[in-house]
Amino acid sequence: MISAVRADAFAEPAGQLRFTVRKAAMREIPAILDLINGYAARGVMLPRTELELSETIRDFSVAILGGRLLGCGALHFYSPSVGEIRSLAVAGEAKTHGVGRKLVEALVAEAERYELGAVFAFTYVVEFFGKVGFQAVERGMLPLKAWKDCVRCPKFQACDEVAVLRVLRTDRWSKAQGQPWGESTMGADEQFIRIPTPGR
Numbered sequence: 038m039i040s041a042v043r044a045d046a047f048a049e050p051a052g053q054l055r056f057t058v059r060k061a062a063m064r065e066i067p068a069i070l071d072l073i074n075g076y077a078a079r080g081v082m083l084p085r086t087e088l089e090l091s092e093t094i095r096d097f098s099v100a101i102l103g104g105r106l107l108g109c110g111a112l113h114f115y116s117p118s119v120g121e122i123r124s125l126a127v128a129g130e131a132k133t134h135g136v137g138r139k140l141v142e143a144l145v146a147e148a149e150r151y152e153l154g155a156v157f158a159f160t161y162v163v164e165f166f167g168k169v170g171f172q173a174v175e176r177g178m179l180p181l182k183a184w185k186d187c188v189r190c191p192k193f194q195a196c197d198e199v200a201v202l203r204v205l206r207t208d209r210w211s212k213a214q215g216q217p218w219g220e221s222t223m224g225a226d227e228q229f230i231r232i233p234t235p236g237r
């Protein structure tokens with residue numbers, strides 16, 4: 038069984054952990070939930086439920102070392118050309134060993150295989166995302182559907198997350214920007230999603 042890492046887990050210097058990044062398996066859901074919801078309890082991520090994880094497990098990649106979960110992250114599609122990197126989390130003791138970077142690289146490679154024009158994220162760690170090729174953008178550049186999870190966020194009325202974006206294919210991204218977001222896939226009721234109020 039995959040378990041979360043312990044505080045004394047690593048003695049290796051930064052950057053020298055020989056972990057594997059691969060798609061997640063159903064049996065890893067309990068450890069992924071522990072990791073994400075541990076951060077959610079501290080207000081730095083949205084919580085996830087077992088049902089949500091089961092429904093979206095195919096979005097997830099994991100970083101594994103010796104049967105232990107070091108980190109996870111998900112690529113979620115919003116339109117034929119845009120996806121979100123979300124639920125990105127690295128266990129406290131595995132931080133600064135390149136696990137977050139490798140997870141993002143794997144998710145971006147997946148997005149490229151699906152020929153997405155761009156991937157985005159909402160985050161407090163703008164500097165980390167800058168290191169892995171993203172840049173801060175105006176919230177209005179992102180698809181309305183991307184905000185649907187926000188209504189259950191405790192910070193809905195004072196949102197302090199930053200939207201970051203990495204363009205993968207300028208042709209597909211430019212084309213997507215030229216259209217109202219999600220025009221081809223949204224029902225009339227979905228057009229009226231409330232977006233969070235910036236806390237700044």
Ligand SMILES: CC(C)(COP(=O)(O)OP(=O)(O)OC[C@H]1O[C@@H](n2cnc3c(N)ncnc32)[C@H](O)[C@@H]1OP(=O)(O)O)[C@@H](O)C(=O)NCCC(=O)NCCS
Pocket residue numbers: 076081082123124125126127128131132133134135136137138139158159160161162164165168
């Ligand atoms: C943010 C997070 C995923 C980074 O993972 P990590 O494995 O520690 O990051 P890496 O070791 O791959 O770091 C890659 C680069 O980003 C930098 N970096 C990592 N975390 C950073 C931070 N919080 N602030 C600034 N820079 C950071 C590293 O120094 C490294 O820089 P370098 O390439 O110049 O050496 C991890 O700290 C985490 O899980 N945080 C809590 C949950 C969270 O906030 N998730 C993001 C939700 S969108």
